[in-house]
Amino acid sequence: MARPPLPIGTWGAIRTEKLGLNRYCARARFRDHDGKTRDVEATDTTGPAAIRALKIKLRDRVAPNDDEITRETHISALAALWLEEIVAEERISPQSISRYEISVRVSIVPALGNLRVREATAGRLDKFLRKIAEDRPSAAKTAKVVLGQMLALAVRRGALTTNPIHDTGQLRKPHKKVVALERGQLDDVRSAIRKWQQPTPGKSGPRPTSDLADIVDLMLATGARIGEILALRWEDLDLTAEHPVLTICGTIIYIKGKGFSRQDWTKTDAGYRSVVLPRFAVGMLIARKLTAADNPRDAIFPSRRGTWLSPANVRRQWRAARADTGLEWVTPHTFRKTVATLIDKEANADSAAAQLGHESKETTKKHYIVKPALAPDSSHILEQLGGRPESGDPEPRQPGQSRVV
Numbered sequence: 001m002a003r004p005p006l007p008i009g010t011w012g013a014i015r016t017e018k019l020g021l022n023r024y025c026a027r028a029r030f031r032d033h034d035g036k037t038r039d040v041e042a043t044d045t046t047g048p049a050a051i052r053a054l055k056i057k058l059r060d061r062v063a064p065n066d067d068e069i070t071r072e073t074h075i076s077a078l079a080a081l082w083l084e085e086i087v088a089e090e091r092i093s094p095q096s097i098s099r100y101e102i103s104v105r106v107s108i109v110p111a112l113g114n115l116r117v118r119e120a121t122a123g124r125l126d127k128f129l130r131k132i133a134e135d136r137p138s139a140a141k142t143a144k145v146v147l148g149q150m151l152a153l154a155v156r157r158g159a160l161t162t163n164p165i166h167d168t169g170q171l172r173k174p175h176k177k178v179v180a181l182e183r184g185q186l187d188d189v190r191s192a193i194r195k196w197q198q199p200t201p202g203k204s205g206p207r208p209t210s211d212l213a214d215i216v217d218l219m220l221a222t223g224a225r226i227g228e229i230l231a232l233r234w235e236d237l238d239l240t241a242e243h244p245v246l247t248i249c250g251t252i253i254y255i256k257g258k259g260f261s262r263q264d265w266t267k268t269d270a271g272y273r274s275v276v277l278p279r280f281a282v283g284m285l286i287a288r289k290l291t292a293a294d295n296p297r298d299a300i301f302p303s304r305r306g307t308w309l310s311p312a313n314v315r316r317q318w319r320a321a322r323a324d325t326g327l328e329w330v331t332p333h334t335f336r337k338t339v340a341t342l343i344d345k346e347a348n349a350d351s352a353a354a355q356l357g358h359e360s361k362e363t364t365k366k367h368y369i370v371k372p373a374l375a376p377d378s379s380h381i382l383e384q385l386g387g388r389p390e391s392g393d394p395e396p397r398q399p400g401q402s403r404v405v
Contacts, residue, residue, distance in 0.1 A: 006031040009161075011040070011058050016047045026050035030058055033161060060118055069157040075120060075150075076113035079104045082150045093263070094255045101256070103142045107132060117159050120151065122167035133171050140171050180341040180370045181334060188327060189216065196321035211301055211309070212317045214284055219332065221281030223339035223355045226311045226332040227251040228271070231262045233298040237285065244282045247274045248357065252308055260310045262297070271357035340368035 006012060011028040019025050027041040040061065042054035060071055069078060083101060086092050092100075111128055112120065125147060133140035148165040155163050181189065193213045218229055231250040238245045249272055253263045266272050277285070288300070295306040303309045315332060322328060336356060343352040344365075352369060353361040365371070 006037060008033055008035065009061075014051055014054060016050060018047070019043065022046075024050040026054040028054060028058065030061055032061065033158065069117070069154055069159045071116065071118035071159050073117045073154075073159065074113065075115045075117065076109050078117060078150050078154060079108060079113075079146075082153050085153065086149075093253070095253045098254065098256050099142060100146050103139065103146045107139060107143045108146060117151075117154050120147075120164055122164040125164055126168040129168060129171060137172060144168070144171065176367075178337055178341075178368060178370050179329065179334065180338040181330065185327070185330075186220075186338070188325065189322075189330065192325045192327060193321050196317075212314065212321060214288060215301060215314060216318075216335065217284050218281055219335040220339060221278050222246060222248070222275050223336050223343075223352075224248050224275075224357070225251065225267065225271075225336065226314060227253070228266060228357075230299075230301055230309050230311060230314065232300045234289070234292075234300060235298055237300070239282065239286065239289075244277045244285075245274050246277055248272065252311055254310070254312075260308050262308055266357060268357065268359055270359040273354070273357050275355060337368045337370070340364055341370045344369045344371060 006029065008031050011030040014026055014028045017025045017027070022045045023043060024045070024047045025041055025043045026047070027039055029037055030040045031037045040054065040058060042050055042057050044050040044053050069081060083097070083104065086097060086100070112124075115124070129140050129144055129147075132143060144165065148163065151160060151163045151165055154160045190213070193216065197210065197213065215226075215229055218224070218232075219226065222229070228248050228251050230252045232246070232248070236247045236249060238247075248266060250262050250264050251266055251271075252260055254260050285300070292300075295302040297306070297308060299306075299308060301309050303313070311332075318332065322330060340352040340356055343355055349361040349365050349369065353359075353364040356364060356368065358364045358368075
């Protein structure tokens with residue numbers, strides 16, 4: 001009867017042999033993760049020392065391969081190979097790749113870069129991620145995604161059998177209260193922008209334009225992201241329709257080494273949408289069209305040089321306009337939440353999600369709508385806890401019961 005094969009990742013009996021003065025060799029048969037059984041050996045000055053050296057070698061054993069990624073590859077080298085792969089595949093957006101590169105350079109390599117792939121245990125990774133999450137929860141989330149994909153590459157290349165990131169714990173998700181603007185606060189926003197746009201004697205630098213006020217108005221009229229607003233072209237606007245429509249079909253992105261450019265698709269598939277414009281936005285766009293200079297990109301909001309206006313530039317202007325107004329908490333994303341909250345109040349969450357370009361209304365309800373949970377009306381039940389009425393006090397009425405006079 002044939003001897004059954006060794007289970008994968010295990011070894012048979014260890015044999016020792018004296019090779020010479022203070023020189024011993026320990027050998028064993030090991031069944032590699034590719035299914036083949038091979039001889040593995042280690043040497044040292046004594047037999048027991050050679051056996052210990054062999055067991056360490058067997059523990060860290062990886063099947064021989066011609067790949068450039070092994071268990072001995074440094075995490076920094078693995079990160080570089082992974083970045084090369086995702087750039088070549090072109091399946092991830094340039095802005096996501098840029099964010100991943102920052103995570104590798106700022107977080108992962110400084111802390112883990114000198115570790116070998118085999119040393120990237122779940123415990124080490126978990127401790128690393130939790131340390132980052134203490135001060136930068138979003139950075140920890142990105143680092144976990146990056147490490148997961150890096151180590152998945154190591155698994156595919158045979159350097160690891162499992163991905164240790166799967167055994168790390170859940171990261172803390174800070175709870176953020178959804179805050180939207182009320183009507184009076186919107187008036188304060190517009191007032192702050194008008195004041196900022198006024199020429200200031202002695203103030204250096206280029207004179208502010210009306211771009212910021214118009215951009216804010218269009219964000220409030222559409223609920224679009226700031227990058228989507230800045231990517232709009234006049235060809236995306238139909239002012240001749242009975243109800244003027246704006247098609248949101250792109251966004252502004254930043255590519256390292258190339259600067260800002262227009263991406264011909266939105267953040268998600270659901271983000272590609274056409275929205276009917278309210279009258280205040282139509283009036284603003286008509287007035288803007290009448291005075292607009294030609295620009296090669298047909299942009300509604302071009303820069304002074306005729307290029308695409310960057311979201312960073314608009315955010316900087318907004319920070320300057322809101323200074324000393326008590327509106328420091330208001331960001332361009334606050335306008336999206338204001339739109340979602342109003343539409344949910346006057347219509348429903350489905351309409352709000354469609355307006356914002358969300359694939360699911362659950363995302364809209366969780367992150368964009370200011371709406372406290374309303375408990376069912378149980379007041380008639382809780383009336384029983386009110387206590388016995390004092391003499392002379394009227395008897396508590398039952399629901400629907402009228403008072404007897």
